[in-house]
Amino acid sequence: xxxxxxxxxxxxGSVRVLKDVSLHFPxxxxxxxxxxxxxxxxxxxxxxxGLETVDSGLIRFGDKVVNQLAPRDRNIAMxxxxxxxxxxxxxxxxxxxxxxxxxxxxxxxxxxxERVARILEIENLLERRPAQLSGGQRQRVALGRAMVxxxxxxxxxxxxxxxxxxxxxxxxxxxxxxxxxxxxxxxxVTHDQLEAMTMSDHVAVMNSxxxxxxxxxxxxxxxxxxxxxxxxxxxxxxNLMPGRIxxxxxxxxxxxxxxxVPLRHLTQRLQVGQHVxxxxxxxxxxxxxxxxxxxxxxxxxxxxxxxSEKLVDIDLGGKRRIAVQVRADAHVREDDPVHVRxxxxxxxxxxxxxxxxxxxxx
Amino acid sequence: MMSWDFLWxxxxxAVIFVTLCGLTFVVCFPLxxxxxxxxxxxxxxxxxxxxxxxxxPTFENYAALVTxxxxxxxxxGQQVDTGATPAQFFTRWFLNSLVVTLxxxxxxxxxxxxxxxxxxxxxxxxxxxxxxxSLLGYMVPSIIFVFPLFLMMVRLELTDTLLSLVLxxxxxxxxxxxxxxxxFMRSIPIEIEEAALVDGATxxxxxxxxxLPTALPGIIAxxxxxxxxxxxxxxxxxxxxxxxxxxxxxxxxxxFFEGTHVDWGLLMAACVLMTVPMAFLFMGLQRHLVAGFGAxxxxx
Numbered sequence: 001x002x003x004x005x006x007x008x009x010x011x012x013g014s015v016r017v018l019k020d021v022s023l024h025f026p027x028x029x030x031x032x033x034x035x036x037x038x039x040x041x042x043x044x045x046x047x048x049x050g051l052e053t054v055d056s057g058l059i060r061f062g063d064k065v066v067n068q069l070a071p072r073d074r075n076i077a078m079x080x081x082x083x084x085x086x087x088x089x090x091x092x093x094x095x096x097x098x099x100x101x102x103x104x105x106x107x108x109x110x111x112x113x114e115r116v117a118r119i120l121e122i123e124n125l126l127e128r129r130p131a132q133l134s135g136g137q138r139q140r141v142a143l144g145r146a147m148v149x150x151x152x153x154x155x156x157x158x159x160x161x162x163x164x165x166x167x168x169x170x171x172x173x174x175x176x177x178x179x180x181x182x183x184x185x186x187x188x189v190t191h192d193q194l195e196a197m198t199m200s201d202h203v204a205v206m207n208s209x210x211x212x213x214x215x216x217x218x219x220x221x222x223x224x225x226x227x228x229x230x231x232x233x234x235x236x237x238x239n240l241m242p243g244r245i246x247x248x249x250x251x252x253x254x255x256x257x258x259x260x261v262p263l264r265h266l267t268q269r270l271q272v273g274q275h276v277x278x279x280x281x282x283x284x285x286x287x288x289x290x291x292x293x294x295x296x297x298x299x300x301x302x303x304x305x306x307x308s309e310k311l312v313d314i315d316l317g318g319k320r321r322i323a324v325q326v327r328a329d330a331h332v333r334e335d336d337p338v339h340v341r342x343x344x345x346x347x348x349x350x351x352x353x354x355x356x357x358x359x360x361x362x
Numbered sequence: 363m364m365s366w367d368f369l370w371x372x373x374x375x376a377v378i379f380v381t382l383c384g385l386t387f388v389v390c391f392p393l394x395x396x397x398x399x400x401x402x403x404x405x406x407x408x409x410x411x412x413x414x415x416x417x418x419p420t421f422e423n424y425a426a427l428v429t430x431x432x433x434x435x436x437x438x439g440q441q442v443d444t445g446a447t448p449a450q451f452f453t454r455w456f457l458n459s460l461v462v463t464l465x466x467x468x469x470x471x472x473x474x475x476x477x478x479x480x481x482x483x484x485x486x487x488x489x490x491x492x493x494x495x496s497l498l499g500y501m502v503p504s505i506i507f508v509f510p511l512f513l514m515m516v517r518l519e520l521t522d523t524l525l526s527l528v529l530x531x532x533x534x535x536x537x538x539x540x541x542x543x544x545x546f547m548r549s550i551p552i553e554i555e556e557a558a559l560v561d562g563a564t565x566x567x568x569x570x571x572x573x574l575p576t577a578l579p580g581i582i583a584x585x586x587x588x589x590x591x592x593x594x595x596x597x598x599x600x601x602x603x604x605x606x607x608x609x610x611x612x613x614x615x616x617x618f619f620e621g622t623h624v625d626w627g628l629l630m631a632a633c634v635l636m637t638v639p640m641a642f643l644f645m646g647l648q649r650h651l652v653a654g655f656g657a658x659x660x661x662x
Contacts, residue, residue: 050560051559070559071559072560072561072563078560080553082553084553084554084557085554085557086554086571086575088575088578097558097571101563101564
């Protein structure tokens with residue numbers, strides 16, 4: 001079942017939480033709404049669920065407008081951040097409740113519960129109450145409750161945020177597998193970019209009630225549409241350096257006090273004097289041995305070892321620092337003078353006033 | 363040699379223990395004495411020295427109350443005016459108290475639970491201050507309400523009926539019950555209701571299957587409060603009722619004091635019988651007050 005959102009608006013009092021949001025979620029895909037807290041992603045999810053009214057705009061499931069449909073008539077399932085298990089019911093009753101209120105015969109109900117319990121490996125917990133379960137077990141029961149009805153659309157509101165780090169990593173893979181097995185359209189809300197990148201077919205990056213970019217994880221990471229996406233996606237975060245465009249032999253060059261980067265591939269797109277922000281991921285920067293191939297110079301401010309890599313913070317002077325990721329065995333020490341090579345093909349250029357990406361000529 | 367710390371800790375405990383024993387004694391002694399007196403034959407009640415445990419225990423006082431035997435009241439050496447005696451009406455009053463208590467509690471609970479649900483779950487004008495105002499009403503002594511209410515009952519031609527008393531009790535218990543339920547309902551996470559809505563339940567199903575079971579400890583607390591207020595009230599019963607047939611226990615038992623002769627054994631037996639239902643109710647329900655409140659519904 002595909003889901004379309006057309007020009008959705010929503011205000012709480014005088015606060016506009018969603019501004020003209022339009023999105024199209026293809027059928028059977030795993031789509032993530034990603035953004036910082038307060039960006040409206042959960043509100044949007046609750047609207048799809050029917051738990052929140054829509055001020056203006058249309059929500060369609062397939063061809064059908066569902067704005068006025070009650071949650072129970074939408075054939076959706078939802079996993080809540082807090083799990084929201086029914087405290088006075090056993091796990092078995094929790095799983096069966098959706099089928100019970102929909103009038104599924106007892107035998108079919110029992111069969112469905114057994115099937116889901118087997119998949120989620122919670123067969124031995126069926127007689128327990130939610131209070132007697134660990135966080136991970138509750139999470140599974142919440143998932144099971146959503147799976148048992150074979151919904152068209154599977155909604156998840158930060159389902160992993162209450163789990164410890166290790167369990168989160170295993171559950172990530174499991175959720176992705178469940179999605180593939182269920183064959184439902186999944187809409188997943190998170191503020192964790194790692195979850196979004198690893199699990200999704202498509203990511204909608206949101207900020208202050210607007211969709212900033214909608215695309216595959218590779219697109220969102222590789223070609224961020226604006227400064228917000230560039231800064232939000234990627235860890236460690238992208239280096240962002242403000243500067244101006246100058247011309248050198250007819251080629252536009254990004255320039256500020258600390259660095260110069262020729263931008264040959266953007267010749268048609270940039271004007272001399274234009275204020276821009278240059279973005280470069282720490283992974284795409286290199287330490288250079290000689291001055292001539294380098295685009296910036298500075299002094300090592302701090303070196304952080306992060307497992308197989310080192311993150312080198314370099315002070316370029318003028319209170320400006322950039323981070324460069326190098327292999328863990330590289331010899332870099334604090335206060336060493338270093339040269340940084342910025343590969344023009346790997347940088348992202350954003351217009352400083354519109355904050356939009358300057359795209360390469362098609 | 364004992365250290366100061368050791369001594370200090372143990373003396374502290376001893377002091378607390380003795381204080382609690384003293385308090386328990388003060389609270390329980392009247393009840394124990396009432397029970398003791400109710401089991402004594404007449405000859406033993408004024409015996410000196412007084413006995414705590416009756417030498418010749420008898421259930422004749424209880425039998426008299428339960429069967430409403432008139433002659434018993436006239437026995438005991440003195441001749442008291444014949445005609446209606448309190449003992450004859452005891453079972454009737456007991457029944458009246460029961461009817462009035464259960465009636466007013468039921469109304470209070472049903473209305474306050476629904477009201478609290480509405481106040482916490484729907485958005486409309488006034489939902490934020492109504493609960494506080496309801497509490498304000500409870501802070502005014504009921505003597506202030508009783509006469510206006512009585513006048514209303516006169517208008518409604520309900521005086522001297524059990525219904526008037528039921529309504530009167532509802533008027534004092536409902537606001538507090540509603541406040542209690544409101545505070546309780548606020549603590550029930552709304553997600554579990556939303557989960558039920560998404561699962562396919564209607565509003566009424568959500569209320570019945572999810573809200574009510576979760577709110578049960580609150581409902582029991584409110585019900586205990588309403589029952590105690592209604593069962594123990596004297597003022598409303600005294601003002602609203604007058605025919606012997608319609609009295610409640612509290613008002614009726616006062617009649618045992620009338621005249622020159624007070625049958626203490628009978629009176630104490632009546633008191634014990636009045637206390638027993640509430641005591642058992644409380645003992646039976648108190649574990650529900652805390653048990654399993656919302657546990658495990660959300661987060662970990």
